[in-house]
Amino acid sequence: NVVYRPEAPRFTRSKLHHILLDRSYLGEVPFKGNWYPGKQEPLVDRATWDRVQALLGGTVYHAHEMTFAGGFMTCGHCGKIVTGEQITKKTKSGERRYVYYRCSRYTAEGHPRVRLPEKELNRQLMAIFDSIRLKDESVREWFRVVLASQTRDEQAEARAQRSELQRQSSLLVEQQDRLLNLRLAEEVDQDTFARKHTELRERLASIKLQLDVADRSHDETADLASKAFELSQTLQDKWVGADYATKRRLLEIVCLNCRLDGVNLVPTMRKPFDVLAEGLDLSKSRGERI
Secondary structure, three states, X not given: OOOOOOOOOOOOHHHHHHHHOOHHHHOEEEEOOEEEEOOOOOOOOHHHHHHHHHHHOOOOOOOOOOOOOOOXXXXXXXXXXXXXXXXXXXXXXEEEEEEEEEEOOOOOOOOOOOOEEHHHHHHHHHHHHHHOOOOOHHHHHHHHHHHHHHHXXXXXXXXXXXXXXXXXXHHHHHHHHHHHHHHHOOOOOHHHHHHHHHHHHHHHHHHHXXXXXXXXXXXXXXXXXXXXXXXXXXXXXXXXXXXXXXXXXXXXXXXXXXXXXXXXXXXXXXXXXXXHHOOOOHHHOOOOOO
């Protein structure tokens, strides 16, 4: 029975903010100021929740897909990370979304106020992809051999990463058990137990999410690397229709890292893409570095 004035919004920002912080969506239940796992099914998955909290500033989201190159480039002026930002502008034809890349110290005193539109970044990347197109069959066969070797190394690195994540997961489970024993022995009070238990549960959920991503990306990366080579003649077409996640993966496959000098992209290409980009002059390759 609330009466709203015509100029007053019925759905305020504070209400929306409260809803987005409600852990009930994770399937948890509040009790005496703390949150506990419930038996009901979550309304949203963990990855979506973490992304929302990152956007609200409550946590750090490490693998977002809002932009494909955010966090992958460094600033040529100061060496800091280049981030991506989305800006929505209202036009006569409706809202339009723009993506820009800029240094994370963009607002620092004396720092160049330079932003690179995503459209221009795409143009420069398309030129890079055009430079690695292959035409000679003997060269393609050599490329396959080197790429297979690189994939084996990356698989070994992925196995080591998963092993470390599993170790961290086991340690967190042990900490949960010790905390429960302390509570049963009444060596910690209920509030401390609830707070610590929530913290450990959050960390364990984050580790499990990273494990899921590592398990999925292991074979996906190797498969995409092979496809990127086999389709190198049409990589530009593949890029145009790709979503942000695929673009990011392609970028990581082709480039070791990237530097942004003003609005110019300066990539360090992975072996053997570096050889392809430089016209197959083997004397310029970086040896076994990938």
